[in-house]
Amino acid sequence: MAAEAEFNLVELFWSAQGEGPLVGRSMLFLRFGGCDLRCGWCDTPGTWRPTRECRFETAPGTGLFVTAANPISSARLVEAIGALAPKSGTFISLTGGEPLLQPKAVNAAAGIARDFGLRVVLETHGLAVTALTEVIENIDFVSMDWKLESDVRRAEEDREGKGDSRPFAELHADFLARVSQAAIDSCVKVVITQNTTVDELDEVCRVLAATSPDVPLILQPVTPFGKVREQPSAELLLQYLRRCDEKLADVRLIPQTHRVYGAL
Numbered sequence: 493m494a495a496e497a498e499f500n501l502v503e504l505f506w507s508a509q510g511e512g513p514l515v516g517r518s519m520l521f522l523r524f525g526g527c528d529l530r531c532g533w534c535d536t537p538g539t540w541r542p543t544r545e546c547r548f549e550t551a552p553g554t555g556l557f558v559t560a561a562n563p564i565s566s567a568r569l570v571e572a573i574g575a576l577a578p579k580s581g582t583f584i585s586l587t588g589g590e591p592l593l594q595p596k597a598v599n600a601a602a603g604i605a606r607d608f609g610l611r612v613v614l615e616t617h618g619l620a621v622t623a624l625t626e627v628i629e630n631i632d633f634v635s636m637d638w639k640l641e642s643d644v645r646r647a648e649e650d651r652e653g654k655g656d657s658r659p660f661a662e663l664h665a666d667f668l669a670r671v672s673q674a675a676i677d678s679c680v681k682v683v684i685t686q687n688t689t690v691d692e693l694d695e696v697c698r699v700l701a702a703t704s705p706d707v708p709l710i711l712q713p714v715t716p717f718g719k720v721r722e723q724p725s726a727e728l729l730l731q732y733l734r735r736c737d738e739k740l741a742d743v744r745l746i747p748q749t750h751r752v753y754g755a756l
């Protein structure tokens with residue numbers, strides 16, 4: 493039985509997973525409102541701050557939505573997931589924004605999802621180690637972004653003493669160690685841009701080799717969006733693949749696929 497909670501959500505919809513090792517899978521996406529980072533290539537800036545309303549797709553794949561005022565109750569979320577009639581065993585992605593800014597709501601959403609027989613994927617920036625510890629028992633798959641300092645900064649409002657201000661790499665190492673301890677399936681994704689350096693990639697490989705040598709590392713070329721106009725060349729991406737491949741067991745170069753056919 494799922495715990496009662498209040499949720500600040502942006503949207504719930506059904507689509508195909510467009511990224512990472514679960515690419516192509518039928519999936520529900522539950523997007524949480526609020527994020528404490530500002531990635532230069534973020535394609536969901538509408539999630540950076542909690543929204544007054546969220547939208548629920550009324551039937552899978554229709555693109556038709558109804559709106560509801562935040563905060564959303566557990567009962568309303570049950571109703572919204574039920575409207576999408578998910579098959580048991582389907583994945584649901586708890587994504588954002590950053591879902592781990594609302595750990596109690598993540599636990600409640602995971603409980604509701606499991607009551608529907610769904611498998612719970614957590615998509616996270618991989619920096620909120622304490623919040624991860626609070627939710628990890630209710631998660632089936634962790635998709636952790638590795639944030640590179642060359643492209644990602646903390647939100648202004650988060651620099652004033654809130655959150656853990658250690659370098660991203662240190663926090664990612666702690667986060668990965670916690671995931672590894674819990675022995676749940678996971679992957680690490682790095683978005684590759686023109687700013688990415690080999691030193692940054694070498695550090696990712698070094699930490700992964702030490703904490704989680706079997707976890708797949710996904711190199712994801714940035715998709716041009718907003719201020720990002722250019723992608724790294726194929727030659728450079730393949731060089732990076734070879735470089736990481738020499739250090740880790742499972743490295744994959746996977747672009748965002750949903751952008752190809754124009755899905756959400």
Ligand code: SF4
Pocket residue numbers: 527528529530531533534535536537539588589590617
């Ligand atoms: S962590 Fe996610 S939601 Fe937040 S700025 Fe980065 S890409 Fe956007």
